[in-house]
Amino acid sequence: MAPSAGNSKQIVSVLEDLIQICNDGAHGYKTAAEDVDNLEYKTLFNAYSQQRTQFSAELEREANLMGRDPDAGESLLGTLHRGWINIKSAFTSGGTTAILDECQRGDKAALETYEKALQQTLPTNVEAIVRRQYSAIQEAYNKVSTFKTLHA
Numbered sequence: 167m168a169p170s171a172g173n174s175k176q177i178v179s180v181l182e183d184l185i186q187i188c189n190d191g192a193h194g195y196k197t198a199a200e201d202v203d204n205l206e207y208k209t210l211f212n213a214y215s216q217q218r219t220q221f222s223a224e225l226e227r228e229a230n231l232m233g234r235d236p237d238a239g240e241s242l243l244g245t246l247h248r249g250w251i252n253i254k255s256a257f258t259s260g261g262t263t264a265i266l267d268e269c270q271r272g273d274k275a276a277l278e279t280y281e282k283a284l285q286q287t288l289p290t291n292v293e294a295i296v297r298r299q300y301s302a303i304q305e306a307y308n309k310v311s312t313f314k315t316l317h318a
Contacts, residue, residue: 182229182234192222277303284296
């Protein structure tokens with residue numbers, strides 16, 4: 167069933183929130199990869215950065231198909247979500263433990279944003295994308311938690 171015009175705007179707004187949190191995650195993980203010394207973490211963080219970039223592009227395609235203003239993305243790149251705000255300062259002062267903490271905090275914010283999105287009535291294809299991405303972010307969150315436990 168095709169969403170109504172009003173509903174389309176609401177869905178596009180939900181998608182824009184997800185795009186923003188994915189862009190923030192891509193930036194956060196890229197910064198983490200640059201600042202961490204552990205090669206395994208560096209490789210994984212680079213992969214997560216690329217994954218979030220891919221997620222953002224996938225969501226942007228769906229939002230554009232639903233009538234999103236193509237220029238809307240410009241304002242989204244201007245600010246970072248609260249989950250990744252402290253990432254650079256933590257990285258420069260706190261070492262690996264601080265980096266893992268910030269990655270986990272960023273993923274927690276992403277999971278909360280995805281959970282909020284999944285409470286909305288989304289078209290079936292969009293919901294499938296959001297659920298798949300949510301699972302991947304949950305997996306990243308769990309992996310970072312495991313690293314924190316091992317590093318403690």
